[in-house]
Amino acid sequence: MGINDDLCVLGLGLTSSDKSAPPPPPLQRQHEPSLTLSLFGETFDRIKKVDFDYNKVCSNDVLSTDPYGQDSAASSLSNVSVKRERDMGSEEAETERVSSRVSDEDDDGSNGRKKLRLTKAQSALLEESFKLHSTLNPKQKQDLARELKLRPRQVEVWFQNRRARTKLKQTEVDCEFLKKCCETLTDDNRRLQKELQELKALKLAQPLYMQLPAATLTMCPSCERIGGSAAAENAAKSPFAKPHFYNRFTNPSAAC
DNA sequence: GTCCACAGCGCGGTTACCTCA
DNA sequence: ACTGAGGTAACCGCGCTGTGG
Helix, strand or coil: CCCCHHHHCCCCCCCCCCCCCCCCCHHHHCCCCCCCCCCHHHHHCCCCCCCCCHHHHCCHHHHCCCCCCHHHHHHCCCCCCCHHHHHCCHHHHHHHHHHHHHHCCCCCCCCCCCCCCCCHHHHHHHHHHHHHCCCCCHHHHHHHHHHHCCCHHHHHHHHHHHHHHHHHHHHHHHHHHHHHHHHHHHHHHHHHHHHHHHHHHHHHCCCHHHCCCHHHHCECCCCCCECCHHHHHHHHHCCCCCCCCCCCCCCCCCCC
16 A cells, blocks of 8 residues: 555635634625625625614705606606506506506607616715615605605616615625635646655655555654554554544544 | 514515617 | 617516514
């Protein structure tokens, strides 16, 4: 028996993290290999919850020139789904329906959905709010919609899209990081394979008496005993005595 | 306690519109 | 003026969860 090739088998891979452990923050994840790409949403939950006062961020002046007032915003969309009405009370939903009916008659009279472009002030306030909480409860949504002169459904959609964009961006970052990890491991693999070949060649050049199995010369760091072939033979003779092997690639003190 | 229907919500995927080079 | 690419508002369908009967 020569050098144990099983101990020299190399492979590319990354250990999975403990699922029970909370995911690390985004910045920390930049430095730890991970195969998990779908955790970003959870990171939002760790954003410090702050009681957000919209009045501090958005004054009436900010939106005074807003070309997308509630009426105009509503008129920009002609199709009203039932799902949309879940965001508003019956009275508000009725208002929405009225606005939609008006929208069917406005402009060119077409029924195709039109694209609403948020103003810079609206986008800024939405971004500011998103930094504080990536999801909104119904009251926050209502308040924000009122502040922005948008419909709650529009605020909800904006947050959904914003979360999706953020997740996509984070996925791209994770992908790049994993690519770099893969390259590093590939280089290591190549280097170690080369080293293995050199050791094999060196072993063949040695006299026979020096060609002891590598495992028999390995010393256990815990008890400082050498796991030699004699010990293995004794272990084989006795059904109760366990061989004192030490595998440095697994648990350093597992045998002890 | 269990089952079921329903509402609410978030997400992934997609579409459609708008802007800009 | 035309066009293709990119950005993004809006939609759809699905799954999950909480709630009330």
